[in-house]
Each structure stands twice: as C-alpha cells, then as structure tokens.
Amino acid sequence: MEHGSHSDQSKSTFSLADEDHTFANSIRFTLNQDPRVTFCGYSIPHPSDNRINIRVQTTGDPAREALKDACQDMMLICQHVRGTFDKAVSDFKKSNTMESDDSE
Template sequence: MEHGSHSDQSKSTFSLADEDHTFANSMRFTLNQDPRVTFCGYSIPHPSDNRVNIRVQTTGDPAREVLKDACQDLMLICQHVRSTFDKAISDFKKSETVEIDDSE
C-alpha cells in the first residue's frame, strides 16, 4: 500500500505487511546507496503490528520505481552472499577431506 500525494510521485510512504527490522533496515541501506534517493527511512508503527512503513523521497524519479529497483538490488546482493557462503562451505569441506587424507 502506498500513501502520498498523487501529484508528486517522487515522495511516497510504502506500508509493507509481514515485515520487520531485518527487511526494512536492509531496504533503507540499499535505497540510500541510490543517488536518486534524497531521503529514506522506516518506522514500525507498533511492536505487535507486523508491518513497516518505508518513506522514500527522490530527486524526481517515481518513488515506486526507485523502491522496485532497490528490491531488485537487494535480491541480487542476497544471491551473491548466498553463493559466496555456499562456496566457502564447499571449499572448507574439501580442505577438511584433504587434511584427513594426508594423515593416513
């Protein structure tokens, strides 16, 4: 759900259900890396409400598009972290096997 002036699409507050600080802080960080973003912040309306409000203000581009781009960027970052982690686990297991083989 999006709140804000329909005449100025460069400023919007997005209310996202079933999210918490983990997602919101990651989105805030990702959005603030975008040079089109002049302000980004988030709030949790109430601890018992599983919802976050993310405020985005841009240099002129539609806030909705900038938020979509940030979601895509965050997804790519998560995929990179996951593949790096999986490779490190695989490399560690291989090195353990080599060490065990050497001791025989």
C-alpha cells in the same frame, strides 16, 4: 499499499506487511545508496503489528521505481553473499576431506 499524493510520485510511503527491522534497515541502506533518493526512512507503527512503513523521496523519479530497484539490488546482494558462503563451505569441506585422507 501506497499512501500519498497521486500527483507527485516522487514522494511516497509504502506499508509492507510481515516485515521487521531486518528488511527495513537493509532496504533503507540500499535506497540511501541511490543518488535519486533524497530521503528514506522507516518506522514500525507498533511492536505487535508485523508491519513497516518506508518513506521514500526522490529528485523527481517515481519513488515506486527507486524502491523496486533497491529490492532488486538487495536480491543481487543476497545472491552474491549466498554464493560466496556456499563456495566457502564447499572449499572447507574439500580441504577437510583431503586432510583426513592424508592422515590415514
């Protein structure tokens, strides 16, 4: 859900359900890496409401595009972290298997 002036798409507040500080802080960090973003912040309206509000202001590009791009960037980052973790687990298991084979 988006609030704000329809005439100026460079400033918008997005309200996302079923999210908390984990997603909000990550997306805020990612958005602040974007040179098009002049301001980004988030709030949680009430602790019992599982919802976050994200405010995005850009240099002129639609705020919706900046948020979408940040979500895609976060997805790639998560995929990279997952791949790195899975490889480390696999390498660890292989090295432990070799060590136990050597000791027999």
